[in-house]
Amino acid sequence: MLVRADHSNHNESHCVTRAGLAEAVQTRLGLSTTKSIAFVEQVLREIVDTIAAGEDVKLRAFGSFHVRAKKERPGRNPKTGVAAKVTARRVVTFKASRVLHARVNRAAKLAESGRK
Structure with a gap:
């Protein structure tokens, strides 16, 4: 079980932190706190x-x-409506694996059935 930080001012009530990941590594692998933090x-x-470096990262079952290159394009400031140029840039996208999708949906179904 991961330790999650409570962020009451955000839409989501909990999130996983580096410290929480390090604590989970320490608990599950029996490493020292220092080694667990260094590992994470x-x-x-x-x-x-x-x-x-522009390379893709694939984590099986996750x-x-x-990394995607986006070309320069015309845009506008949505607040003022003034035309502006959106510069070329690289963006990072994440695509969840089928295993992760299935696990999230299963957890959602369990949570929903517990509410009824």
Whole structure:
């Protein structure tokens, strides 16, 4: 079980933090706190560095992070309506795996059946 931080001012009441991930690693693998934090940081650093290099990251049974290039295009400021140029940039997209989709839907069905 992951430790989730409570963020009462957000739409979602809980989120997983780096500290929560490190605590879960410590509990499940029996590593020290320092080693657990270093492990989580290294995994996240590898993912970020790979994405920053423009490569895709695929995590089996979880999902894939893809880097996509977006071309420059005309746009407008929605508040003022003034035309503006949207510069070319790279964006990261995430596509959940079928396994993750199925697990999320199963959890939603269980939660719904518990409410009735």
